Each structure stands twice: as structure tokens, then as C-alpha cells.
Amino acid sequence: MSLAEKLNVITSLSLNFFTSIAIIQVNKYIYINYKFPNMGLTCIHFLITFLGLLICSLFGIFQIVKVPIIKMIPMSITFCGFVALTNYSLEYNTIGTYQCLKALTTPGVMIISFNFYSHIYSNKVILSILPVLFGVVFNSIYDLKFNFLGFLLGLSAASITSLYQVWIGEKQKELKINALQLLTYQAPLSAFFLMLIIPFFEPLYGPTGLFKLDRSPTEWLVIVMSGVIAFGVNITIYWIIGITSALTYNMSGNLKFITTIVVGSILFHDPMKLQQMMSIIMVTIGLVLYSYFRLKETEQEKAKASLEAPKTEEEESLVKQAN
Numbered sequence: 001m002s003l004a005e006k007l008n009v010i011t012s013l014s015l016n017f018f019t020s021i022a023i024i025q026v027n028k029y030i031y032i033n034y035k036f037p038n039m040g041l042t043c044i045h046f047l048i049t050f051l052g053l054l055i056c057s058l059f060g061i062f063q064i065v066k067v068p069i070i071k072m073i074p075m076s077i078t079f080c081g082f083v084a085l086t087n088y089s090l091e092y093n094t095i096g097t098y099q100c101l102k103a104l105t106t107p108g109v110m111i112i113s114f115n116f117y118s119h120i121y122s123n124k125v126i127l128s129i130l131p132v133l134f135g136v137v138f139n140s141i142y143d144l145k146f147n148f149l150g151f152l153l154g155l156s157a158a159s160i161t162s163l164y165q166v167w168i169g170e171k172q173k174e175l176k177i178n179a180l181q182l183l184t185y186q187a188p189l190s191a192f193f194l195m196l197i198i199p200f201f202e203p204l205y206g207p208t209g210l211f212k213l214d215r216s217p218t219e220w221l222v223i224v225m226s227g228v229i230a231f232g233v234n235i236t237i238y239w240i241i242g243i244t245s246a247l248t249y250n251m252s253g254n255l256k257f258i259t260t261i262v263v264g265s266i267l268f269h270d271p272m273k274l275q276q277m278m279s280i281i282m283v284t285i286g287l288v289l290y291s292y293f294r295l296k297e298t299e300q301e302k303a304k305a306s307l308e309a310p311k312t313e314e315e316e317s318l319v320k321q322a323n
Contacts, residue, residue, distance in 0.1 A: 009240075016236035019229050024090065024098075026226045031091045034219050037202040038091055039194055040210035041223065042084045046191035048227030049234060053184045056235070062180045069189070071175065075167055075182070076189035082164040084194070085157035092150030096280055100136045101154030103283050106290060107132065108162025117170065124293045131286030138279035183234060 030036050057064050090098050107129045113119035172182060203209040 012236055012239040015232065016240055019232040019236060023226065023229045023233055024095065026222065026229060027087060027090055028095065030223060030226060034215070034223070035208040036219075036223060037198075037208060037210050038087050039084055039198050039202050041226070042080070042087055043191050043194040043198065044223060045083065045227045045230040046187045046194070048224070049183065049231045050187040050191065052228075052231040052235070053180060053187065056180065057184070062178065064184055065177055065181055067175055067177065067181075067185055069185070071171075072185045072189055075164075075171055076186050076193060078160055078164040078167060079186045079190045080193050081160040082157070083190075085153060085160055089150060089154040089157045092147050092153055097146070097150065098154060100280065100283050101151070101158055102161075103132050103287060104136060104155070104158035105161045105165065106287065108158055109165050112162055112166045117166065122293065122297060125290060125297070128286055128289035128293055131282045131289070133286075135279040135282030135284075135286065138275060138282065141275075179237070180235075 027041070030041065031038070056062060086102070089101060093101065110119075110121055110126070110129065114121065168179065168182065172178065175182075198204075198210065204211050206212065
């Protein structure tokens with residue numbers, strides 16, 4: 001790997017690290033201090049993401065391709081649920097509980113992939129999920145600010161996120177498009193669906209309304225900034241996976257997991273008992289082991305494939321000579 005390529009990897013990982021931590025802290029700040037409605041904020045994020053993607057396409061970062069809208073509707077609905085429920089989980093839970101419940105996405109993806117898409121996982125990978133599950137249970141027991149509604153929202157967010165993540169990969173294969181091309185359709189469609197249901201679930205006016213009349217320019221600046229950061233997270237995910245791999249992105253996520261909890265606990269004064277800290281460490285160990293075993297298995301699969309390819313060509317050559 002050349003120096004330029006190394007700098008590219010370091011830059012993408014660094015930007016994703018800081019934007020991923022920043023979006024959680026900024027959103028939490030908005031919920032606590034501005035009482036901004038959740039779905040309204042999610043809708044703004046979608047619109048800013050769509051605008052950012054259009055700008056990226058104009059600069060040649062990727063090309064927008066034609067995709068049947070009907071095929072994007074299920075993805076867009078799950079995208080709404082994924083972002084909205086994740087934000088609700090953040091709103092009602094402490095940062096620590098939010099992160100632990102979010103970690104259930106990993107076993108969720110495994111269950112869906114195994115049952116519906118015939119993906120096979122080794123015993124080592126399956127066992128690595130146990131510390132994650134135990135850690136989530138212990139965290140919920142010892143969380144000093146435990147909220148049952150928040151817990152249910154976090155579980156729902158993990159479930160719909162698991163489905164969404166599986167569909168991302170499957171839809172890209174089916175439609176032969178990349179993540180940004182997929183997101184270009186998802187973002188505006190999801191914003192449209194949210195606009196239809198927001199009036200039934202959230203106030204439009206008043207102290208906590210989407211169109212609260214006396215919101216200051218500073219409030220709107222922070223809200224728009226959160227949308228820009230959310231777009232930055234999406235772009236850097238694509239950037240990292242594009243120049244490295246999805247596994248590298250997962251490995252970097254382990255560091256973000258613990259950093260987000262520490263920063264959130266300091267900024268928002270979320271108290272933690274020793275048992276809760278231990279549960280967070282358990283979840284982190286499980287995620288690290290999962291990433292490590294998956295990385296090893298992927299390397300072995302690639303090595304096996306590279307050995308089999310020349311062998312097949314050699315066999316074909318021998319058959320031709322024999323004929």
C-alpha cells in the first residue's frame with residue numbers, strides 16, 4: 001500500500017470516527033435542550049442527506065442510476081424505522097444503554113441471514129455473540145436510569161436495523177448498484193413517508209413542535225449541523241468500505257462503541273455503577289471477538305478461492321489437450 005493510499009485510509013477512518021461520535025452527542029443535545037421532535041429531526045436528516053448526495057453526484061463521486069421505485073419502497077420504509085427508532089432509543093435511554101442495545105444488531109443480522117438467506121456461521125462466531133447478549137442483559141439490570149419504554153424502543157431499533165442491514169447487501173446485489181446509489185433513492189422516499197405520518201405522531205407547533213415559532217437561529221443552526229454530520233457518517237461509511245472492507249469498518253466500530261459511551265457519560269452526566277461498566281466491557285469484548293473471527297474466516301475464504309481458480313483453469317487446459 002502506497003503512502004497516498006495509507007493517508008486515504010487514515011483520513012476516512014478518522015472522519016468516520018469523529019462524525020459517528022459527534023452525531024450521537026449532537027442528537028442527544030438537541031433532544032434534551034431543544035425538545036425537537038424525533039421524526040421531524042429524522043426527516044431533516046434525510047433531506048440534507050439527499051441534497052448532499054446530489055452534490056456528490058455533480059462532482060462525479062458516483063453516478064445516479066435508474067432503479068424501479070416500487071422496489072425501493074420496502075427499503076425506504078425500513079430505513080425510516082431504522083433511523084427513527086434508533087433516535088427514539090437515544091432519546092429515552094442513557095448513552096451506555098443505547099449503545100448496548102444497538103450492539104444487538106450483530107446477532108440480529110446473523111439470525112436473519114441464517115434463516116432467510118442461508119448464510120452459515122462458524123461456532124466461534126456464534127459463541128462470540130454470547131458476551132454481547134450477557135452484557136446487554138446486565139447493563140439493563142444495573143442501569144441507574146433504566147427506562148422500560150426506552151428498552152423496548154432500543155430492541156425494536158436493533159431488530160429493524162438488522163433487517164435493513166441485511167437488505168442493503170441483498171438489494172445492492174439484486175439491483176447491481178452501490179450504497180450511495182441506493183441511498184439516493186432511500187433518503188427522499190423515506191423523507192416523503194415520514195412527512196405523511198409526522199402530523200399524526202408529533203406536534204407541528206407549540207413548545208415541542210417541528211415548526212415552533214420562537215426557535216432561535218442558533219437552534220436551527222445546530223439542527224442543520226446534525227443533518228450535515230449525519231450525511232458525513234453515511235459518506236465515510238461508503239468511503240471506508242470502498243477503499244478497505246466492511247470488516248475494517250466493523251473493527252473501527254469497536255473503538256467508537258466504548259468512546260461514545262465514555263464521552264456521553266461525561267457530557268450528559270449519566271451515572272454508571274461498576275456492574276454497568278463491566279457489562280459494557282463484556283459487549284466490547286464480544287464485538288472485538290466477532291470482528292476478529294469474521295476477519296479470519298474471510299481471509300481463509302479468499303485464500304481458498306484464489307487456490308481453486310488456477311486449479312480450475314489447469315483442469316480445463318488438460319481437458320482441451322486430451323481432446
